Amino acid sequence: MSQPVPPPGNPYSDGAGQPPVGQNPYAQNPGGQAPSGGNPFAQGVPQQPGQNPFGAYPPAPAPRRNNIGLxxxxxxxxxxxxxxxxxxxxxGTETEIGWAAIGVGFAVGFAAGKVGGGNPVLPVVSAVLSLxxxxxxxxVGIAVYASKEFGVSFTDLFFNEFGMLTEAWAEGKDAMTFLFLALGAVAAFSAAKKASA
Structure with missing residues (x-):
């Protein structure tokens, strides 16, 4: 008795009736074209470990921030x-708080470094702005305190009597006042450097 001949295009063409070992009979043919009526998304080359399964390019690097104006x-x-x-x-507390001055400096420096990038001018400008x-x-603290003590509107006191507020600040300043100014400036400088990295 004779063996039947497989029809043309049969994936089981090795004559044993079994697909070739390790191959998908429905994947692309050796010529690289998908068989008509087959799966157009099948790939003839097995996926290598660590490769992107979608064949896309690697993601583009993030744009470098270096906008001093922003x-x-x-x-x-x-x-x-x-x-x-x-x-x-x-x-509100009627006292100077060191961590609050550091927080001011940190916020100013962080904003400058995060938005402006690694421009070397930004840490210096951040320190000055923090001062x-x-x-x-x-x-503002003096104006808030005075508005509570004297029953005056804060906005009137701050905008109409600004000279009086600066005189009150000059009379009340001490070593701690300048320490808090310095802490804010140092915090701003270092935060701008770290945020831009």
């Missing part, structure tokens, strides 16, 4: 916001 804007906004918060804390923010926060 960094300065972010630092100024952070300085104004944290000065208000610092002043509210000082006026201004801590000073402004101390003036």
């Amino acid at each position: 960094g300065l804007v972010a630092a100024v906004v952070a300085a104004l916001v944290t000065a208000g918060i610092y002043g509210a804390i000082l006026g 201004g923010a801590v000073y402004l926060g101390q003036l």
